Amino acid sequence: MSLNRQGAPVSVTRPEYAPFWAPLRHKLFVGLWLACAVANMAIWMQTVGAAWIMTLLSASPLMVSLVQTAITLPVFLFGLPGGVLADRMDPRRLLLLTQSAILGAAAVLCLLAWFDLLQAWSLLLFTFVLGSGSALGMTAWMTTLVGVIPREQVPAAVSLSGISINATRALGPALAGALIAWWNSASVFLVIALCMAAVIVFIIFQLPAKTRVDDLPPETLVGGMRSGLRYIRHSDVLSSALKQVFVFTSCASALWALMPLVAKHELGMGAGGYGLLMAFMGAGAVLAALSLTSVYRRFPLRRLIVAGAFAFAAATFAAALSNSKLVVCAMLLLAGMGWMAVNATISTVVQTYAANWVRARVASVYLLVLMGSMAVGGVLWGALAQYLGLENSLLLSATSILLGVLLTRGGTIAMGREADFADAQQTDKPVLVLAGDVSHDDGPVCVEISYQVGAEERDDFLRIVYAVGQSRRRNGAQNWRLYRDLAQTDHYVERFIVESWLDYLRQQERVTLADEVLERSLSRFRFEPLAPRRYIYQSPVDVV
Incomplete structure (x- = not known):
């Protein structure tokens, strides 16, 4: 290990990147990966299904938009506390509690819909409960998934997670729509409940309990959040990574938010065409995920992030200026690859460059920044499109992505190794000699x-x-x-x-x-x- 110009430790040797399929050799990882995919699919089903069902319950556009709020608001309220809980308690217990809350909310919604008792506000209430369970368990899923494999296999695990997320993002809404069209509203919530029941059964019988060996009392919830934020503040790599996520995602969110307008007004496509455009972007993300671990071995991380940002900016320029469906679809394939190159790389950095005691809290802050940037950026770009027009807003977004590359060029991006961030045994730790009794609360x-x-x-x-x-x-x-x-x-x-x-x-x-x-x-x-x-x-x- 050596020190950089700021005095921060930097590994002399480059991390060894495991092959893409390496995590699949671990039976527990495969089970967790599949269970996480099922849970993600259930959340996507709820997001889309509840929004459509709300249109049947209320004609108010506000009530329909509040469904999205009910799903995403818990991330801002409970994301960081969920990270603290994941660090403090057995992740198995936390996952059981959170997934049971999702199951309960889905079961209640199913019964209300089945007996024609479902109202707009009750749909919002239990959607919020379901979103809260997801937000509190999100970090536990993330850290448990990468915690059962060696740290050098985390990049491959993140790539596999990217494939899972993009697949369930497509499958969940499609399944929800089919159930509503061919059966009834209650069937959506029934399938969600069955999915969560299967996940809970897996957790009970396959995920082993993790025993905490800490002899000290656990931190308070507020104290745990403060220590997590302090850890990030004093880590050059993590601070740079989160800055990169915020700048890129807030600028790039315009393409995601304005894609329906591109499909309708620029390309003359309907709902099916919009789905096709999103499918191309998802396919690009999957293609990038399949090759990321091999790319990590050949190119520096900073160069990969810059290339991904340029690719996404180019696709945004194409969406603004081109009326060719073929060109836009091809560029959206490139955009998906660029999105994965940036965010999957940063996610891997975040999950490998934190000590074990604070790993979940760091991951929760990353998720909070990522999803917050998407949400706030979408609102801002939508407002700009209303005043500047669709084309000008997309051009401004693409330009801001390129400026963001310049703004973040001085940051330190590196992946951590198990040899650096594992807990020290401290077998030769000196015995503290104290003259008198000292209580835990004494200080400073x-x-x-x-x-x-x-x-x-x-x-x-x-x-x-x-x-x-x-x-x-x-x-x-x-x-x-x-x-x-x-x-x-x-x-x-x-x-x-x-x-x-x-x-x-x-x-x-x-x-x-x-x-x-x-x-x-x-x-x-x-x-x-x-x-x-x-x-x-x-x-x-x-x-x-």
Whole structure:
């Protein structure tokens, strides 16, 4: 491992990328992949089926649009809390709870529809419950799926997930429409309930429980969200990845949002034609997913992301300027490949570049940024199209994608390795000697470590100590500073604050193998006569 110019750790060797089919050798992964696909198909059935059923219950365009809100709003409300819960508790238990909530909501909707008791507001209410279960379990699915395979197989797993998502995005709405047309509204909710029942049976009998070995009390929900956001803030790679997702997705969402208008007004196509355009984009995404892992071996990640953004921008230009159905379909195939090249790559970075203790929270923030950018971007591009026109809005979107490439060109994009982000065993961790009792709630805690550095080693010391400082801040430290002694130019003091004694103990438990390597490199500069000192806040009131 080496350090970049900002002092951040970077692996010397490139990650080994497993073949595309490698995760399929793991029986549990295959089961989880199929179960996740069934759950995704059920959500797509609910999204499309409920929207169509709402048109039968109410003539109000507002009520119809609120169905989409009822599905997506829970992602913003419960996405990050779901990530905290996935890190704190057994993912198997969380999945059972969330999928049972979806099953219950679908069963109630089925009964209401069967007995002609379904009303517009009850449809919205239980759609919101169903969306909430999906939002709370989304991160647990994501981390459980990649948690049963080695980290070097995560890129292949993300590609397989991309195929699953695009397949269920096409199959779910089609199945919902067929059920409504050939049977009745209740049948949609019945099939959703049966899908979720099958998923729950798989979880009960096939997914093993995960035992937590943490001796410390779990974080509070709010504290867990704060620590997840702090971890991302102090990781150059994760911050760059999320910035890339936000910039690209918010700019590129115009093509997704305005595609129905392109089909109708630019190409003169009906609902079937719109479905054909979306199918071409989905096919492009699947083609890209099949080859991504081999592309990772040949090209740097940044070059792949740039190529994907340029491809999507070119397709957006074509949708704005061309009236040829053949040209637009061909370019949409390219757009699907570009979309997958950008977002699947960033998803892989996010899922490999986080420590185990915060992995689900980082994934939940990624999903929140991705879906939020799609939702907000769609509204903004729709409003612009109303005032600027369809063609000008798409041209502006394509231009903004290219400008976004320039805006994010300085970011650090890399994939993590198991050798760096696995938990450190810390078998030689020193025993803390305390004079008196200290409770978990006592604090803040101040930690002070002294170093003695010769002039010839100063540059190496500064690179390492600032990398360690970034690691400490990711794991819970605040107000980290390095001070130089004015009386002794070779004497330095590292000082940082942790909110409480319990948070300090958590910080020590969160050390990864990469953190441990950095701290060992730093330990050679320790000023031996002065052992690390720990101070705890003393209030004005005397301690009894």
